[in-house]
Every structure is written in C-alpha cells, then in structure tokens.
Amino acid sequence: MSKYVNFLLLTTIVMLFGSSAMAAQSTIDVPVSKELMAKAREKVMSQAKTNAKGANEYVVGPGDILSVQVYGEGDMSTEEPAVAKKDLMEDSPRSSVGGVTVRMDGKISLKHVGDVDAVGFTLTQLADYLKIIFATVYDDPVVTVVLAQSNSQRYTVMGKVAKPGIFFLDYPINLVQVIARCGGFDQWANSEITVVRKDAGTEPFKNNTLQFDYDDFLKGKELEKNILIKAGDIVIVH
Incomplete structure (x- = not known):
C-alpha cells in the first residue's frame, strides 16, 4: 500500500512540475478584425x-x-x-x-x-x-x-545650390546647415532664401513663407530666422 501511495505522490509531483515547465502561450495566427x-x-x-x-x-x-x-x-x-x-x-x-x-x-x-x-x-x-x-x-x-x-519625412531644396534635391529628415537640421548639406551656393546665387511651409501660421513666417537673407545672417541680424527645418518644407535659393 505504501508503494502505491508513493507512486501516486510521485506521479502528482511530476504532473505539477512537468506541466508548468511545458506551459506556453498560443502563437496561432489570429487575423485582426x-x-x-x-x-x-x-x-x-x-x-x-x-x-x-x-x-x-x-x-x-x-x-x-x-x-x-x-x-x-x-x-x-x-x-x-x-x-x-x-x-x-x-x-x-x-x-x-x-x-x-x-x-x-x-x-x-x-x-x-x-x-x-x-x-x-x-x-x-x-x-x-x-x-x-x-x-x-x-x-x-x-x-x-x-x-x-525614418523614410517618410523629407524636405526639398531647389534653386541655386550645388546639389538641389529631396532629402530625408533624419536629424534636427537648421536652414544654414541645409545649404551646407547641399554643397553651398552656386556661382549665380544671391544671399536670399525663401522657405515655404504648409500651415506655418506663426512668426517668423508670413503667409506660410519665410524670407531669409544670408548676408544679414553673417552680420548677426535676424538670427531667429535660421529655423529648424520640418518635414514637407521647401527651401528655394535665389
């Protein structure tokens, strides 16, 4: 009788610990409605x-x-x-x-x-x-x-720069850095830049555009216009 009781106890222990060791959550595909x-x-x-x-x-x-x-x-x-x-x-x-x-x-x-x-x-x-x-x-x-x-957020640079194009917005970048990324001004450029931003609505933008003069920037004027570029911005170098 004692052997039978011991057998039952051993079987119960194996079932308890064995089942917990073998437990797993379902990985069956469940299409989401x-x-x-x-x-x-x-x-x-x-x-x-x-x-x-x-x-x-x-x-x-x-x-x-x-x-x-x-x-x-x-x-x-x-x-x-x-x-x-x-x-x-x-x-x-x-x-x-x-x-x-x-x-x-x-x-x-x-x-x-x-x-x-x-x-x-x-x-x-x-x-x-x-x-x-x-x-x-x-x-x-x-x-x-x-x-x-990030592949969805981009900005466009057009006009008189060495390398115009469409660029990924991978990291924070300001307007002057954008010009540098494009290889700088070409030989026909003046110092004026226009940034077009959809639904800008706040200063220093007016009617969704910002006018930036690079020569003034070098003189320390209107430094606040060296804005951070956002996805969808269009930078036009004149």
Whole structure:
C-alpha cells in the first residue's frame, strides 16, 4: 500500500512540475478584425487628446521602418532587412536595417496578427495600439516600438545650390546647415532664401513663407530666422 501511495505522490509531483515547465502561450495566427482595429484606434486616439506629452513626438508615415518587439516573444517582423535606400542627391546609400516597413496603404504586417494600422500614430500611441491587438494572442503583452529608420519625412531644396534635391529628415537640421548639406551656393546665387511651409501660421513666417537673407545672417541680424527645418518644407535659393 505504501508503494502505491508513493507512486501516486510521485506521479502528482511530476504532473505539477512537468506541466508548468511545458506551459506556453498560443502563437496561432489570429487575423485582426477591422472592428477591433477601429476600436483600438479610437481608444488610443481618445487618450491622446487628454495627454499633451506626445504633441511633438514623431508621427509614423509610409516608408518608415519600425522595430516591433513583444517582451519575452522577440521581434514581430515578418520581413527580411530592408533594402538600402539613399537620398536623391546623396552618393552613399542608407544602411540596411531590420524591421517592418510601413506600406503605402498605411499598414504593417506582423507575426500572428497580420496586417494592422501604423500611419498617423506616434510611436507611443502605436505601442499602446499594438498592445490591444496582441492581447488577442498573448496575455498582457508588453509592446515596444522603435523607429529603426525614418523614410517618410523629407524636405526639398531647389534653386541655386550645388546639389538641389529631396532629402530625408533624419536629424534636427537648421536652414544654414541645409545649404551646407547641399554643397553651398552656386556661382549665380544671391544671399536670399525663401522657405515655404504648409500651415506655418506663426512668426517668423508670413503667409506660410519665410524670407531669409544670408548676408544679414553673417552680420548677426535676424538670427531667429535660421529655423529648424520640418518635414514637407521647401527651401528655394535665389
């Protein structure tokens, strides 16, 4: 009888510890419904209206490459490292990076949940949104979204510079630095520059344009006009 009791105890212990060691969360693909995506977006955006912290945060756009991680589960990308790209006037290509590319339809493809929205969210909002989406697969997932490469935000330089073109806005850059990035003025340029910005609305812009005189800048005048460039700006060198 004692041997039988010992056998039962041993079997129970093996079942308890063995089952916990073998436990795993489901990784079956669960296509996300349009209804769930709409509800998740509405919830995240409604929270954003009451939180001013994300006002100046980067907004995801088509072409951006994102790293999406679920804690304990790893990378959720379904893609190979992105093909290197380059500025239209840059000699060296941009580095290839791993991650998931935001498509022109505004979506990204992720493991287990398929195609989900991405465009229009800040990185924080997108992480909150994906937490709701991945909750259909994992218990209380911790989602991290990192901008691996910015490809959606660009500015244009036209006119009398050595290398006009369209450039990626990878880092903060002011107007004078933009001219330097383009190789400086060409031999026909004068010192006047116009910056056109959609919906500028505030000083030093007037009617969505800013007039900048490089000669005055060198004399220490109107230094506030050496503005930081924003995505979509058009710089015209006269």
